[in-house]
Amino acid sequence: MAVEQEVVMGDNLGETAGGSPSELRRRVLGLAWPVIGENLFETLLGIVDTLLVAGLGTAALAGVGSGLQIMFFLLAALSALSVGSSILVAQAVGARDLALASRLARQSLLWSVLLSVPLAFAGLLLAGPIIGIFGMAPEVAHIGTAYLQVTMGTVVVLVALVIGGGALRGAGDSRTPMIVTAIANIVNIGLAYGLIYGHFGLPALGAVGSAWATFIARAMALLLLSRALWQGRNGVGIAGSGGWRPEWLVAYRVLKLGIPAAVEQIMMSTAFLFLTILVAHLGTDTLAAQRISLSALSFSFLPGVGFSIAATALVGQSVGARRPRDAAGVARVATTWAVLWMSTIGVLIFVFATPIMHLFTTEPNVIGIGASGLRVVALTQPLWAVGLVQSGALRGTGDTRFPLVMSAAGTWTAVLLVWLVLRFIGGGLPVVWGGFLVTSPITALLTWRRFRQRVRELEAMWPHTTRTEG
Numbered sequence: 001m002a003v004e005q006e007v008v009m010g011d012n013l014g015e016t017a018g019g020s021p022s023e024l025r026r027r028v029l030g031l032a033w034p035v036i037g038e039n040l041f042e043t044l045l046g047i048v049d050t051l052l053v054a055g056l057g058t059a060a061l062a063g064v065g066s067g068l069q070i071m072f073f074l075l076a077a078l079s080a081l082s083v084g085s086s087i088l089v090a091q092a093v094g095a096r097d098l099a100l101a102s103r104l105a106r107q108s109l110l111w112s113v114l115l116s117v118p119l120a121f122a123g124l125l126l127a128g129p130i131i132g133i134f135g136m137a138p139e140v141a142h143i144g145t146a147y148l149q150v151t152m153g154t155v156v157v158l159v160a161l162v163i164g165g166g167a168l169r170g171a172g173d174s175r176t177p178m179i180v181t182a183i184a185n186i187v188n189i190g191l192a193y194g195l196i197y198g199h200f201g202l203p204a205l206g207a208v209g210s211a212w213a214t215f216i217a218r219a220m221a222l223l224l225l226s227r228a229l230w231q232g233r234n235g236v237g238i239a240g241s242g243g244w245r246p247e248w249l250v251a252y253r254v255l256k257l258g259i260p261a262a263v264e265q266i267m268m269s270t271a272f273l274f275l276t277i278l279v280a281h282l283g284t285d286t287l288a289a290q291r292i293s294l295s296a297l298s299f300s301f302l303p304g305v306g307f308s309i310a311a312t313a314l315v316g317q318s319v320g321a322r323r324p325r326d327a328a329g330v331a332r333v334a335t336t337w338a339v340l341w342m343s344t345i346g347v348l349i350f351v352f353a354t355p356i357m358h359l360f361t362t363e364p365n366v367i368g369i370g371a372s373g374l375r376v377v378a379l380t381q382p383l384w385a386v387g388l389v390q391s392g393a394l395r396g397t398g399d400t401r402f403p404l405v406m407s408a409a410g411t412w413t414a415v416l417l418v419w420l421v422l423r424f425i426g427g428g429l430p431v432v433w434g435g436f437l438v439t440s441p442i443t444a445l446l447t448w449r450r451f452r453q454r455v456r457e458l459e460a461m462w463p464h465t466t467r468t469e470g
Contacts, residue, residue, distance in 0.1 A: 021329065028310050028333045036306030038165075038178035043298045045185045045217070049210045050295050052192050054360045058288045060207040061361070062280075063143025065291030066134050067211075069276050071151050072269050074119065075162070082166045085254050089167050089236065098235035105167040105229060106238045107250040109160060114246065116159040123152020134280045136287070143207050150211035157219045164225040171236035176228045180221045188217035260400040267408035271415045278419060279432060285363065289370035289429055292360045296349060297377055303341035304385045307334040308392030315396025324458035331393035331451060338385040346381030349374050373429030376437060383440040390447040397454045403447065410443035411436075 046068070053064050085108035089101050123130075127148040131141050151158075165177040190200070191213035198204025205212060229238045279290045311334040318327035349356065353371040361367060387410075391403035414435035421431050 032306040032310040034174040041181040062287040063140045066144040067147035101236040112159045112163040116156045146208045154215040161222045171233045173233040180224045184217040184221035264404040271411040300345045304388035307338040308388045311392040312396045322462045335389040338389045342381040342385040346378040350378035376433040386444040406443045410439045414439045
C-alpha cells in the first residue's frame with residue numbers, strides 16, 4: 001500500500017493560504033479533491049483486477065496478491081524520485097524559473113528509466129525466489145511468480161507514469177493525471193476481462209492476463225501523459241533536445257529531498273510484507289481474505305492521502321509567508337474533513353463487511369474470515385485520518401523526520417504485536433488488523449502534538465508577523 005507524498009500547487013502559483021476559515025476550507029478542498037479523484041481511479045484499477053482474478057479461485061487471488069505486495073515494496077523504494085522531482089519542479093515553478101522546471105522534468109523521466117531498467121531485468125530473473133519467501137502452496141507460488149515476472153518486466157512504464165504525473169502536478173496541472181488515470185481504468189477493465197478469460201478474441205491467460213492488461217493500460221496512459229508534457233503545462237514541458245543527458249547534481253538534489261519519504265514508504269511496505277508472510281502461514285483462505293481487506297483499505301485511505309497532500313502544500317505556503325497560524329488553520333480544516341470522510345467510510349465498511357466480501361468471492365470461508373477482519377479495519381479509520389493529515393502538515397513545515405519515525409515505529413510495533421499474539425495465543429485476521437488498532441491512537445496523538453509544537457516554534461521565530469485566525 002504504497003502511500004505517495006507530493007507537493008501539489010494550485011492554479012495561482014505561489015499564492016499563500018491566508019484568509020478566513022471559509023477561504024482556508026475552499027483552498028484545502030480545491031487542492032485535495034483532484035488528488036483524491038486520481039487516486040480513486042488508480043485504486044479502482046486494482047480493485048477491478050482483484051474482482052476479475054477472484055473468479056479464477058482462491059489460489060489465483062492469493063498468488064496475485066503476493067505479487068502485488070512485492071510491487072508495493074518496489075514502488076516505495078522508487079518513491080524518492082517521484083517525491084523529489086515533484087517538489088523541485090513545484091519550487092522552480094513557484095520561483096517562475098520555467099526553464100529549470102522543464103529541465104528537471106526531463107531529468108526526472110530520464111532517471112526513472114535509468115533506474116528501472118536494471119530492476120526490470122532483476123525482477124525477471126528473481127521472481128521465483130522472491131515469491132518463495134511467502135512459503136505458499138506450489139500452485140499459488142506458480143501463479144505469483146508468473147504475475148510478478150510480467151509486472152517487474154514492465155516496471156519501466158509504471159515508474160515513468162508515476163514520475164510524469166508528479167512532474168505535471170508540480171507544474172500545477174493535477175487535472176491531466178486524473179483524466180489519464182480514468183482512461184487507463186476503462187481500458188484496463190476491458191483488457192483484463194478479455195485476457196483473463198479469453199473473450200473478445202483475446203487469448204485466455206488466466207491470472208497473468210490481469211498483469212498484461214494493466215501494463216497495456218498504463219502504457220497508453222504514459223503516452224497521453226508524455227504528450228501533455230511535450231506540449232507543456234503552465235510553461236513547463238519536455239519538448240526540445242536540451243536536458244536529456246544524465247546530470248548527477250540533479251539526481252542528488254532529487255534524492256536528497258525524496259529519500260526521507262522513500263525510507264518511510266519502504267519501512268511501511270516492508271512491514272506489510274512481513275505481515276503478509278505471517279498471514280500466509282494462516283492458510284490460503286486467510287491470505288485471500290487479507291488481499292481483499294487491503295483493497296478495501298486502499299479505498300478508505302483515499303480521503304486521508306488527498307487531504308494530507310493538500311496540507312503539505314498549503315502549510316508549506318503558509319510557512320513560506322511566515323503565517324504559522326494559517327498553517328495551523330489549514331491543518332485543522334484538512335484533518336477535520338479527512339476524519340469525517342474516513343469515519344463515514346469506516347461505518348460503511350463495518351456495516352457492509354459481508355456484502356463487500358461477496359463482491360470479490362463466493363467462497364464462504366473466505367467471506368467469513370474477511371468480514372471479521374474488515375470490521376476491525378473500519379475502527380481504525382478516524383485514527384489513521386488524523387495521523388495521515390498531521391504527518392502531511394508536518395512535512396509542510398519542513399519536518400520530515402518525525403513522520404518517518406512515527407510511521408515506522410507504529411507500523412512495525414503493530415507487526416510485532418501481531419507476531420507475538422499469533423505465536424503464543426493464536427487467532428486469525430481480526431488479530432492481524434487489531435495490532436494497528438492498538439498503535440494508531442498513539443501515533444496519531446504524538447504526531448498531532450508534534451505539529452502543534454512546531455507551530456509554536458514558528459510563532460516564536462516570527463512574533464511580529466501578521467497572522468490570520470484559522
